[in-house]
Amino acid sequence: MRSGERAGLLFGVGAYLLWGAMPLYFLLMRPAGAFEIVSWRIVFSLVFCAILLAVTRSWRRFRAVLGDRRAVASFGLAGALIWVNWTVYVLATTTGHVVEAALGYFINPIVTILLGVVVLRERLRPGQWVAIGISAVAVVVIAVEAGALPWTSLALALSFGGYGLVKKRLGRIDAVSGLTLETAWLTPVAIVELVLVGAGPGLAYGAAGVLPTLMLTSAGIGTAVPLLLFAASTRRLPLSVVGFLQYLTPILQLVIGVAFLHEAMSVGRWVGFGLVWLALAVLIGEGVVRGRSRRPAVAPVA
Numbered sequence: 001m002r003s004g005e006r007a008g009l010l011f012g013v014g015a016y017l018l019w020g021a022m023p024l025y026f027l028l029m030r031p032a033g034a035f036e037i038v039s040w041r042i043v044f045s046l047v048f049c050a051i052l053l054a055v056t057r058s059w060r061r062f063r064a065v066l067g068d069r070r071a072v073a074s075f076g077l078a079g080a081l082i083w084v085n086w087t088v089y090v091l092a093t094t095t096g097h098v099v100e101a102a103l104g105y106f107i108n109p110i111v112t113i114l115l116g117v118v119v120l121r122e123r124l125r126p127g128q129w130v131a132i133g134i135s136a137v138a139v140v141v142i143a144v145e146a147g148a149l150p151w152t153s154l155a156l157a158l159s160f161g162g163y164g165l166v167k168k169r170l171g172r173i174d175a176v177s178g179l180t181l182e183t184a185w186l187t188p189v190a191i192v193e194l195v196l197v198g199a200g201p202g203l204a205y206g207a208a209g210v211l212p213t214l215m216l217t218s219a220g221i222g223t224a225v226p227l228l229l230f231a232a233s234t235r236r237l238p239l240s241v242v243g244f245l246q247y248l249t250p251i252l253q254l255v256i257g258v259a260f261l262h263e264a265m266s267v268g269r270w271v272g273f274g275l276v277w278l279a280l281a282v283l284i285g286e287g288v289v290r291g292r293s294r295r296p297a298v299a300p301v302a
Contacts, residue, residue, distance in 0.1 A: 008236025012245045015229035018222075020252025023093040023101070024260070025222060029215045032204035034090040036197045037216065039190035040205060041086065042183050044220030049180040052224070062177045071170060072181060078166040079182035083189065085159040092152050098257030099265065103142070104156030105250035106276045109283065110135045111161040119165060127286025131279040138275035145268025175231035179224060247280070 029037050053059055065071055092101040110132055116122040124132075143149045170178060197203055205216050234242055254273075257263045 004236045008233045009241070009245075011229045012233030012237060012242055013248065015226040015233060016245050016248040017252060018226040018229070020249040021256070022089075022222075023098045023253060023256050025215070026090055026093050029204070029212050029219075030094070031208050032212055032216060033197065033201070034087060034094055035193050036203060036205065037090050037094070037219070038083070038086045039193040039197070040216045041219040041223055042083075042186045042190040043194075044217060045179065045223045046183040046187055046220070048220035048224050049176055049183060052176050053180065056176070058174075058176060061174065062180060065173055065177045065181065071173060074166055074170055075178060075181035076185045078163055078170070078178070079185040081159050081163040081166065082182060083186055085156060085163060088152060088155045088159065092156075096261065096263060097152055098253055098261055099263045099269070100150055100152040101156060102250040102253035102257060103150060103273065103276065104153035105160070105253065106247075106273070106280065107135055107139070107153065108157045108160055109246070110279060111157040112164060113283075115161050115165050125286065125290070127282055127289075131283040131286070134275055134279035134282065138272045138279065141268060141275060142272035145266060145272065175227055176224075179227060244284070 026037060032040075053062055089101055092098065113124065113128055114132065117124060139150065139154075142153075167178070194203065204212055206213055233245075258265055
């Protein structure tokens, strides 16, 4: 492995481990509620991105993005999707549903494939259809065991899958400019949410002690740093490797939910998770086999 690839691997592992540890990070912000946490996350992310643009002297590149009306509108859509994702995720992690959140990110690759079929008219291979079928059975098993569909998991998978689809079409635009635009779109929403929370139960920021206030203030850094590590990783590693690394996040979330927060794992839930892991194994195995079959039989002569 070349030094650039080693650096990319470290960046990728760092990004996904930070995302996986987010439940503990958000719990340190208590007694702030989910809507206040998401609102401060938006506001301080915008502040942090503005500082990054100034330090890296990237304002000219950002202004060029602002001149592309289609890109600006697309980042508005991306912002709406990531707002749904963040809100559902923080609600889940602060109300004792970290395991459901982990399930959402385990099934996210399957949802991404389905979005490719529905939106991009991509054609699936047999192994991908098998993986989707197994995932559907897993959702049914979990729904029957719980008496309801796993709405939290499905909402996280759909919102993040849609966000990834929008970002894929905007791949030419750098991560800092993209996050700046997304948070700029969402800042008015965040301000309205903070006003409503302040008029209702009251804001925890500045009133709940030093630690929650510091954690809420650092939300911008906590949002931007994993994203920048992820962007640095994707520039140095093949997407297939990045795809394997993504499973670090839900694995760590599941460990936190079960081992640290002591969330219940019934037999039905374990069976559902097992089916999801089987579907992912089929998906990964099919991709590996296909990748090997496409390699040239004879190495080219230098």
